[in-house]
Amino acid sequence: MPSGQETLPYWQVNVPPEHRSDVCPEFLRDANEKDQKILATPDSEFRRLSWPEVQDLIRTNRIDLFQRVPSDLRRYKAYTAKLKDQYGSVMNFVMAERLKWQDLVPQGEPFSNTDDIKILLNDWPYGIDTRIVHLVVWVKFQLEEDAVSGDLTDAAREKLDGYVNKTFRTQVGAENCIWFKNWASLKSIHAVEHFHVMLFSPDKQFVDDITNGDVALSDKIRTDV
Numbered sequence: 001m002p003s004g005q006e007t008l009p010y011w012q013v014n015v016p017p018e019h020r021s022d023v024c025p026e027f028l029r030d031a032n033e034k035d036q037k038i039l040a041t042p043d044s045e046f047r048r049l050s051w052p053e054v055q056d057l058i059r060t061n062r063i064d065l066f067q068r069v070p071s072d073l074r075r076y077k078a079y080t081a082k083l084k085d086q087y088g089s090v091m092n093f094v095m096a097e098r099l100k101w102q103d104l105v106p107q108g109e110p111f112s113n114t115d116d117i118k119i120l121l122n123d124w125p126y127g128i129d130t131r132i133v134h135l136v137v138w139v140k141f142q143l144e145e146d147a148v149s150g151d152l153t154d155a156a157r158e159k160l161d162g163y164v165n166k167t168f169r170t171q172v173g174a175e176n177c178i179w180f181k182n183w184a185s186l187k188s189i190h191a192v193e194h195f196h197v198m199l200f201s202p203d204k205q206f207v208d209d210i211t212n213g214d215v216a217l218s219d220k221i222r223t224d225v
Helices: 033-039 051-059 070-087 090-099 154-172 204-211
Strands: 117-121 132-139 177-180 194-200
Touching: 033 070, 051 177, 051 194, 070 090, 090 117, 117 204, 132 204, 154 177, 154 194, 154 204
Parallel strands: none
Antiparallel strands: 117 132, 132 194, 177 194
């Protein structure tokens, strides 16, 4: 920051002067240290991750280093706070409005029944190259984890990777597809099993087809907060 320029509190950054509040908005008061640092960064100083950088973070299991664009993080926190007030929890909203599932009872073995799977765009994607499409694959079945490490078992990983190969890699190429499953501590929604798939510069029609024309909430909601 240039010498002599005022240092703003994190909740005022990326907000027009006429909309800044002296008191931190309630939806940002519980922001942890990492989020406060992101929120305090002007969008103009934020650098999106490239596809090789995204691949490297996932392959080295450093998914905790993914960050949203600062203004998007602010919008995300404002919107999820409203959802909690309206629906009781983000999970209730996702079940009712995004997944439109009445229950989480699987109709078959993992990845055997398409009714147990729904592919949607990530509503609040990370600050990555805009050519990267970030999908979330929601499933009604549990992906078995090792009780000690918390990581997927070898059998579960093999099944998941087989599904990714059949559904995505065959369409976009292995070099343009990577997946990961969040650690429990990083999940924003715990009750519904899901994993993430990122595709580099995929055909738009393919994405529309597998998501049934889904539109991310962050693109639907463009009001300033």
